[in-house]
Amino acid sequence: MLRLPMKKLNLIWKQVVKLRRDRDWTQEKFAVELNHAGWHNATRSTVSKIEGGSIHIADFDVLIVAAALKVRHTDLFPPIDWQRPMDETIHEHIPDELHDFSPDPEPTQKESLCKTNPTPNQ
Numbered sequence: 001m002l003r004l005p006m007k008k009l010n011l012i013w014k015q016v017v018k019l020r021r022d023r024d025w026t027q028e029k030f031a032v033e034l035n036h037a038g039w040h041n042a043t044r045s046t047v048s049k050i051e052g053g054s055i056h057i058a059d060f061d062v063l064i065v066a067a068a069l070k071v072r073h074t075d076l077f078p079p080i081d082w083q084r085p086m087d088e089t090i091h092e093h094i095p096d097e098l099h100d101f102s103p104d105p106e107p108t109q110k111e112s113l114c115k116t117n118p119t120p121n122q
Contacts, residue, residue: 008053037068
């Protein structure tokens with residue numbers, strides 16, 4: 001059976017794994033700390049999903065994870081190389097995700113903002 005790579009839904013997964021292991025915490029211990037910090041009903045499965053990147057982490061949940069690990073919320077995100085486009089950094093950590101951060105191009109003077117049907121030749 002062919003297994004496709006799991007889609008990553010958060011950027012903090014790698015740092016969370018590293019920080020938890022640095023503390024020598026089990027996933028169960030981290031789940032307890034998440035509960036104390038405000039992520040009510042967090043379980044070992046919750047931690048596994050965070051670390052596997054298979055759960056979306058809302059911005060307020062990032063604060064709870066940071067509080068549980070006793071780090072700044074910015075410590076949860078991957079380092080940024082300001083010489084590279086941000087999209088490249090994101091793809092490095094979430095390779096299968098498509099991101100289009102570029103705005104739609106501005107219309108040129110030659111382009112019309114509204115499409116019109118050409119009048120047929122008579």
